[in-house]
Amino acid sequence: MTDRVTFRGVSKSYDGHQVVAPLDLSIAAGEFVVLLGPSGSGKTTLLNMIGGFATPSAGRVLIDGEDVTDLPPARRPTATVFQDYALFPHMSLAANVAFGLRMKGMAKAERLARAAAMLDLVGLAGFGGRGVHQLSGGQRQRVALARAMAVEPKVLLLDEPLGALDLALRRQMQEELVRLQKRSGATFVHVTHDQEEAMSIADRIVVVNQGRIEDMGPPDRVYLKPATLFAATFMGESNIIAGRVARVNGQEFLVETALGPVALRGAAVPDDAIHLVLRPEQLQLTPPTDGIALGRARVEELSFQGTHCRCHCRMEGLDLILRAPVAAGLRAGVEVNLYAARGDVVVLDG
Amino acid sequence: MSARLGAWASWAYLGVALLFIFLPVLVLVQFSFQEGLAPVPPFDGPSLKWWAKVMANRKITDGLWNSLLVGLGSAAMATILGFLAAYALARRKHRLSGLYQFLLMAPITVSYLIIGMGLQITFNHLGLGKSLWAIGIGHVVINLPLTFAILYSQLGEHQANIERAAYDLGASDARVILEITVPMLWPALLAAFFIAATLSWDEFVIAFLMSRFDVTLPVVIWSMLRSGLSPELNAAGTLVFAISILAVALVELLLWRARRNAN
Amino acid sequence: MRGWGLKSWGHVPALAWTGAFFVLPLVAMLLMSVSERIGGKITLTWTLGNYQAFLTKAEGTFVGALVNSVEVTVLTTILSVLVAYPLAYILAYRVPVRWQRLVLVLTILPFWTSYVIRSYSWLLVLSENGVINQFLVGAGLLAEPVGMGNSRFATVLGFVHFFAMLLTLTIYANLVQIKDSYRKAAADLGANAFQAFWHVTLPLSLPGVAVGAFLTFVLAIGDYITPQILGGSKELLLPQAVMLQLGRQADFPLASALSMVLMLVVTVAFLLSARHLKMGRV
Incomplete structure (x- = not known):
């Protein structure tokens, strides 16, 4: 056709x-x-x-x-x-x-x-x-x-x-x-x-x-x-985390980021500068199966959006935006642990 | 307190201004019905004596027709030329667009007297005689910048999109112009034509310089004025005023209908 | 398919008309102004004698006419703006919207009387037996009627009457385009009514003033009728001087030189008001 x-x-x-x-x-x-x-x-x-x-x-x-x-x-x-x-x-x-x-x-x-x-x-x-x-x-x-x-x-x-x-x-x-x-x-x-x-x-x-x-x-x-x-x-909000491929080990590689090392699956070239992309709703407060721990964050600002809360989270060296369920009951000033499913992370060059 | 004072001052100013604006017109109209020889107080009318004299005055009636002829003819010409130029310059980027627009608008910065004199010199040199045609040519020159500017301002990007929509739906160039552009611009075309016709109808100095035997109404009135003040002039002036007002009313009606149809 | 190709040639007829009946005559006049009458025949001699005559002939009558013209025109322009601005302002902001069109039409109704007739009417109003004298004597303000025609006062009055209408139109058109929110914002930020006018409305309306004032200047300085009917022959304005050369003397070269001077004045006015327009935009 x-x-x-x-x-x-x-x-x-x-x-x-x-x-x-x-x-x-x-x-x-x-x-x-x-x-x-x-x-x-x-x-x-x-x-x-x-x-x-x-x-x-x-x-x-x-x-x-x-x-x-x-x-x-x-x-x-x-x-x-x-x-x-x-x-x-x-x-x-x-x-x-x-x-x-x-x-x-x-x-x-x-x-x-x-x-x-x-x-x-x-x-x-x-x-x-x-x-x-x-x-x-x-x-x-x-x-x-x-x-x-x-x-x-x-x-x-x-x-x-x-x-x-x-x-x-x-x-x-x-x-x-x-x-x-x-x-x-x-x-x-x-x-x-x-x-x-x-x-x-x-x-x-x-x-x-x-x-x-x-x-x-x-x-x-x-x-x-x-x-x-x-x-x-x-296309909507994203958290962009800059990083560098530190080590490649078969089908896995390790990325150095401001949040510390992150281990991901897939192909990569050592020493490449890359970006990791995570949507605000892909950040999680509890560890998922096959998850990555991103570290401890402090909720700086928080706005109620009806279906969810949009939070500005301050971490060591980086700020992330989080969409938390309203039921999580977050308040400004509280500290949380952030996680993401390994499969959600998008790796982009440059 | 001060707001009320301001409102009062506003209405007072409006009243005084309107009195100033209308004073000469009121005097003109009232003393056209004077009985005696002098168009000044005391008023001894009303009488239609001077009106009868005006209606019987061949010079005035001839001048009236000549003015109408020149006014309508030159306005039609100025509107057509203005439309063609506005369309071409609004719809296509020409290499010298800026210069063209400057040239088309230039006559607006030059006194009618100078335009008339230049034409007179040129026509003399070329051996062309003075005539209603010559007056009309001069009036097209002074009105072309106005018709061009009015129509050009109505040919913007929104109107261009409307024409594009018509092309897109299969209309040819000619059909777009005749069935879309001209009807869409109808109120503006009418306004441009009317403004040009009024200015020509009332124009004196070019008409004076370019005419010999066939003269327009302002020139007739001018020559009457040289033999002194008379209620006949009042009547002639009132007649001109009445015709202008009728034309204004007619055009307002046409424009109103054009807009209502567009609505 | 491309129909008549109007887009590529539509401007040509208008340009040809302007070229043949505007540019060419101006060039002819320029050449005429450097020509001489030799034995009743006009010959192009590239002389500057006509411009010299403008400066020296008849004990400076022509320079005097130029000075008179500029004085009368500047006075007319200023007075017309002063009369028209409040009127346009009241129309735009005080008169209820649904009455505005009617009042506007009323305000410019006398526009539609013939230009010659309008000057003539003022002559009637101002004459020794006219209504103004009747009123002033009747009210005991004047002992004897005074003829007010045939004077600079009458010329300026006639001009202001006409051009105040024109300026009211251009200023009104500008004022109604200024969004209400500007004035509201100014008031909201603590400006009183006068400050809001002075800092917001007035600067935004200057383009309308500039356009109207420029038109007033051009039309007034080149006008022959009003000074001839209302000013009489006591003082000569430049257009009257030109017409005198054309009429009685048939001295086209001198008339052309005088006209070129007139054009020069208008060009200067244009450059000045163009700069002013820019200032208005800033």
Whole structure:
């Protein structure tokens, strides 16, 4: 099976400044892919190169195996949902949704029926006659979605579409996006800087930073086993412990860290500078089976978060962040022993 | 205590300012209904005698039509040229964009008198005669910076995204301009056209320098003024005022409807 | 596919128009200002005689006209700002929001009277038998009616009437854009009403003042009608001097030289206000 979208050696520079380094990327048909990265990381440029709003400086973009690099947006089987929605202010909602169908030459009665059906799909049945300015932000979002989906694109491109919505509405729209994507079977490529949003909707997350792909994979894998330090810190909080491989002994090695020596399993090169990554919820107060003792820590600050307590712990030479169960009853000033399961520790180079 | 004093002072100032602003207009309108020869107190009207005289004055009615013609024509030209330029400069980075914008805006810093005189010298040299066309050409020059600036300011990144959405959905360049850009900018186009038309309708010095036989209304009024004060001038002035107010009301209505449709 | 290619040539017609009917005439005028009339024919001789004439001819009448023009224009600009600022402020902050548009329309309604007619109306108001004299004599403030037309006072008054409306618009437009939260923050940090105005609102509204003041300066210094109708012939302003050369004398070279001087003054004003605009932003 060919991939729906393929980047082959694609790079992009503006005025000599490289925003996308040469990269390859494949997106399968029916996949919900999220491009995740901070602002200025190049994720929107990647999206624009699929949609045809930006042309690569080098490399080719393929859709269903066909080279679309030089095709304008109108001739690509893609449709974009813009960050500011870009609804036509002088048209009714029905006319907005039917616009793409009109451009394809569909007869009026048919396209209006389709527009009504699309509005129904996004929960705006009967809104067709209204004007754009009568809508709330969430409703505009739905109309933009209906308009883009009405042309039945093979790839739907979403450029931070939920950025302007409040938290509750954003959660609701995230669920609806997933529902619509599964129902239509279209490929969705979604850009965001919100890692929680990325984790809750994506089949696959592509972490982008400084024009490079830092990590790529299913949300749980990217979260639990990040491939780079950037991925580890951008996808939620991480404790990063710098260290040096002191000794390698077959399938085991010893790392010198500020917390003392830590013995881990796996391959390593002696004298390598490495980092150990542990999520705050992976720090434990009681020794697990096959655990590592990290040492004694003093709880400096503590904030109640509902499901857990987030604690700043001071250790010899290092501060760690801990997510402790509320039931543990920690208070600022108490001393605890910290442990981690050996299998939870992620080892990263550099 | 001091807050109430401040509020009182505010309303007093507003009242005095409005009186200052309206004083000449009130005097103008009232004494257009004067019976006698002098448009100054005591008021001995009301009489429609001078109004009848104005309506029968061919110079005034001709000037009125000429002004309308030049105003609407030059405003249409300025709006079209301004739109084309604003669209091109807002939607594509040109190598000399900065210089182009500077050139297009430059006439706003030069007095009408100088623009008119320069045109007169140039037209003389080229052997082109004075005419309503010449006046219109000058009025396009002075209004182009305004129409360009108004329309350019309405062609920002949000509007560009709206156009991109239309391209994305399969519209051609021509359709995007005709079905998206122009309708989307309709209120701004209307406002630009109206401002240009008003300024042209009222412009004196270029019209004076560039006209010989066919003159516009401000020039007619000017020449009437040279033969002294008269209630006929009041009536002519009130007529101009009334027409302007009607135009303002009409445009406000159109703009209101355009906005309501957009809503 | 790329339709009409409007994006690549749309600016060309406007630029051509501006080039042919603005830049070219200015160049023609510049050349005219270094030409001479020799036997009724105008010849380009690259002479600076016209500029010399500006400085020396008719016992300094022209330099005097320039001085008068600058004085009247500066006075007009300052007075217009002083009249318009409180008005715009009251409109933006004292008048309830739903009445603002109506009051604004009312405030600039006389804008729509013809420019020539507006000066004429002031002539009526100020004349010896006009309403102001009637009022002052009636109230016992004046023993005898005084003709107030044909004076610098009348010119400035006519100018201020027109430009205060213009400035009210630009300042109001600026004031309503200043977020309420700035003033609230200033008050919250202990500023009294005057301090909040002086340190926050006023600096933020300076761009509106600068734009309006610059427009006032350019339009007023080049205006012929108001000084001609209201100022009369007692003192000459530069545009009147230019028109005199054009009309009676048909002395295009001298008129051009005078116009170039006028343009120079406006350019200086532009440079000054451009700097001021920057200061406003800091």
